[in-house]
Structure formats: C-alpha cells, structure tokens
Amino acid sequence: MRLLKGRFLHLYTLVLVGWLILPITVMIAFGFNDTTSKQNFVWEGFTVKWYAQLFDKEDLTQALVNSLLIALLSTVITTVIGTMAGLALGRFRFKGQGVSNLVLFAAISTPELVMGSSLLAMFVQFNTPRGFVTILLAHVMFSIAFVAVTVRARVVGLDPSLEEAAADLGASGWTTFRLVTLPMIMPGVMAGAMLAFALSVDDFVITNFTSGSTVTFPLWVWSSTRTGTPPQVNVMGTLIFAVGVLVALYNLVAARRRRTT
Amino acid sequence: MRRRLTPYLLILPGGLWLTVFFAVPIIMMLSFSLMEGNLIDGFAFTFHWQNYTEGLSTYGDKFARSLWYGLLATAACIALAYPAAYWIAFKAGRNKSTYLFLMLLPFFVSFILRTVSWKFVLADNGIVLGTLKDWGLLAQDFHVLGTTFAVICGLTYNFLPFMVLPIYVALEKIDHRLLEAAQDLYASRVQTFLRVVLPLSLPGVFAGVVMTFIPISADYVNADVLGGSGNVMIGNVIYLEYFNNSDYPMASALSFTLMGALLVGIFLYARLLGTKDVLEAAGR
DSSP states (O other): OHHHHHHHHHHHHHHHHHHHHHHHHHHHHGGGBOOOSSSOOSOOOBOOHHHHTTTOSHHHHHHHHHHHHHHHHHHHHHHHHHHHHHHHHHHOOOTTHHHHHHHHHHHHHSOHHHHHHHHHHHHHHTTOOOSHHHHHHHHHHHHHHHHHHHHHHHHHTSOHHHHHHHHHTTOOHHHHIIIIIHHHHHHHHHHHHHHHHHHHHHOOHHHHHHOTTOOOHHHHHHHHTTTOOOHHHHHHHHHHHHHHHHHHHHHHHHHHHHHHO | OHHHHHHHHHHHHHHHHHIIIIIHHHHHHHHHHTEEEETTTEEEEOOOSHHHHHHHHHHHHHHHHHHHHHHHHHHHHHHHHHHHHHHHHHHOGGGHHHHHHHHHGGGGSOHHHHHHHHHHHHOTTSHHHHHHHHTTSSOTTOOOTTSHHHHHHHHHHHHHHHHHHHHHHHHHTSOHHHHHHHHHTTOOHHHHIIIIIHHHHHHHHHHHHHHHHHHHHTOOHHHHHHOOGGGOOHHHHHHHHHHTSOOHHHHHHHHHHHHHHHHHHHHHHHHHHOHHHHHHHHTO
16 A cells, blocks of 8 residues: 555656646657648658758747847846845845845735736836837846845855954955855855846746837747747747756756765 | 945845836836826826726626636646655655756746647647547547636646745655654554644645746736637736727726735735745745
8 A cells, every 4th residue: 555655646746747748848849840831730740950940030030039138138137136135135134124025025926917017007107118128127127036035045054254264364355255255155146147047038928018029039939829830939949948958957967066075 | 334334235236126127117007007098198197096996897707717717726736736746755765856857847948838839739630639539539629729728727837836846845844753753653644644744834835825826817828828718817908908908097907906916815815824934935
C-alpha cells in the first residue's frame, strides 16, 4: 500500500509535468512543420526551412529586436535601481521602511491589467505619445519590486561584521561596497537581473496598454492569432526557450559547484 | 550623519520611479473615472460616481464571471499542484531540483505563445481532437475551443507554477522529526497528513492563492484566445472600452473597481489568516 502510494504520486507528478510541457512540445514541433496554409496546425511533413527563413518576415524580426532591446535596457536600469532599494531595505533600519515594503508588495500583487490601464490613463491625460520609451518606462516600473525583493533576501542573509571589518581596516564606504558587499550580493543581483530580463521579454498585458504603434514580439504573436501564426514565431519561441533553459541549467550547475568546492 | 542618509539615498531612485509610474497613474485613473466625455470633445470633470454605478449595473455579470473563473481556476491549481509539490518535497530525494525545474519549464516560453499553443492543442481538427475524430471516438462537430472548459484549462495551465512553488517551499520547511513523532504517537499516515503536514503547509497554499487568484481574475488573454463570446471576462471588457470604444472614463472606473474589489478581498483574506503569513510568503 505504501509503495503504491509513493508510486502513484510519482506517476502523477510525471503526468503533470507532461501536461505542462505539452504545449511547449507542440510549439517546438510546429516550428518544423512543412505547412502550406496560413493556419499552422495541421501536420504536413518535416522541414527545417523555417530556421533558414527565420528573418524573412521583416515586421516580426523588428518586433523581436524591439523586445530584446527593451528587455536589455530595462534590465540594466532596473538592476541598478532595484539593487539599491534592496540594499536599503535589507541592510538598514529607517523611517518609512514599512511603507516601502508595502509599496513593493503592492507593485508585485497589483494585476497587470490595472497597472497597464492606469499608465494609459496617465499618458492620455498628459498627451504623452505612446511608443518605445513608454514601454521601457513601464517595464522598469514593474520589474523594480521583483529585483529589490530578490536582492533584499540575499542582503538579509549576509554577515554585517565583514563590512565592519573592512571599515576597521580603513576602507572607505565606497571601497567596502565595491570589494566586500557587492561580490557577496552578486548572486542575488544576477538572479534579479535575469528575472527582470525574463519579465520584460515575456510581458504582454502592460506592453499592450503602453505600446502605441510600437510592436514587441508578444504583441506581434497576439495580433497574428486572428490571421494565422506563421512557423517563424514557433522557431523564435523555440530559440528563446532553448537559450532560457541553457542559462538556467548553467546557473544550477554553477550553484552546485559552488556548494561542493 | 552620512550613515543616516544612506538608506534614503539608496531607495530614492526606485521610490521615485514607483511613485511616478505606479502610484500617480492609479490616482490619474481615479480622477479619469470621475469624468465624462470623449477623445474628440475632450474630457471634463463631473465628480459623479455614475461611471461606477453604470459600470456595475452593465457589467456586473462579467465581474461575477471573472471572480467565478478565478475561483474555479485557483481551486484547480490547488488540486493539481498540491500532490505534486508533496511528492517533490518528501519523496523526490536527490531529484528535487530536477523536478522543480521541470515544473518551471513553461516560464521559458512567452506567456502569449503558451496560450496560443493551447489553441493548437485544442483546435477542432488539431492534434488531440483531430486524431480522436479520425478514430471515430468523437463526433465531427465536437469542439473545445470557445468553451468555458478551454478558458479554465488555459488559466489553470498558465498560473499553475505560481501555486506549485509556494506550496513546495512550505512543505520543504517541515521538520521531518515531526512526522516521526506523529508516527511514534501511533498516528496513521492519513492522520499524520491531516494533523501535521496539512496545517503546516497551509501558509504556502494561502500565498499560492494570492499569487494565482489575482492575475487570473484580471486576465483577458486566455478568454480572448481560447474562449468564445460566452466567456467574456471583465478584463476583456476593460480592454475593449479603452481601445475599441475609447470610453476612457468608463474603462477607468471599471479598472478601478476591479482593483478595489481585489484589494478588499486580499485585505480581508490577510486579516482572516494573519497578515504576516501572506505578506511574508508573497515577499519571497
């Protein structure tokens, strides 16, 4: 009976994983579909030609470039600002800390629809033209809280006596930060940066409200659902998936190595 | 003296950014919802709550449907996530991180693309239904797309990992000696689960509910891609009011109502369960 229960739950977990990766498998498979119609969901044979013709659809390529560029810029800005906030919250006790934490919680838990629509309401009232810049501003806004929380978790676990030791040895505040604090919180900062990048590349709802006529990869995919999604989209999705998985696996292996040495 | 200023200087840029692009827009949206007018003639303050009363009476059923779908999909998430999280936390042994990683794989595919892929899977003549129809197991006119089932399926799928993680973290923290103690006191396996494991894992479930119910209730992508005219959620209504009707005041009122309803909901929920648990779990 006990064996059965353990086995059953194991099998169940595997089935659930299967369900979770079913659409991903379908997405990858249909990137190899030799489709002739606009609607790419009937299997017509295996081909790799879409990989060769990946950048044939110019507006789709432009959308992907926009997405990656916004994600890159957003990640750089957010990582700096978010790390600063995370340091302040994890290391110091100050007035207004409770409010700051509450704001972070609100920024994480407010639905994207509300964030996006309120940004649109503001841009309309101020007659701000929507486009690349407004998307970037919005992406930084919703990523800050995630980075700050990630860094804060790392900072809280640090031993403050190391920084005090550096100060005792005559290091200035900036030198202490550069040579002691920053290397110690680096894993948290990197995790936050990767999270910010992933959130930005993937964001649909807030981008949808703040984009104006600028198109990002998710927006392009969304608009293609009406007419038929071309296989190039599957290929791009597959490549993004592959890169993401490789980066994550590399981090897992690196973390394991750190633990064993 | 400088030491005292440091935290404020550190938090200033992030605080300013969140004030200007998170807090101010919500206040602007509130002011917008108290206006009347259109894009051509401009908008003017009326300071009436009529957008709210009108919105609620016109779209009350859509609000109700969103909350109902939110409850259904959240319940489905708990039911699907708990057994798997339990097995990974207690039985997976050395493969824990591998299984967790597998659970998080959907996050490496763009949210919109995942939803569109479900459309592929569930398409009338797609892989699953097409095959079953070819084998004569289903009627030719049987379809899943455009039904409530398809929307709930998509919602559950998209937000399931947000439920698995907090439950797993809560189960992982349970001291195994407690389980041994329960066994030593002659508790059966079922009693051990019900009296020790389940109560200790509840904070994880509560956090999971916050992390899934809110985005699910406000979602409009799944209903749009997988649903039909009978599955319109409040998110879809708000989207259309902004972009198709350009009725910004009404759209703002609806959006603000949604936020208010969810905030009140979370607040009551947190009060009921103890704020600390929910905040702590959400802060992770």
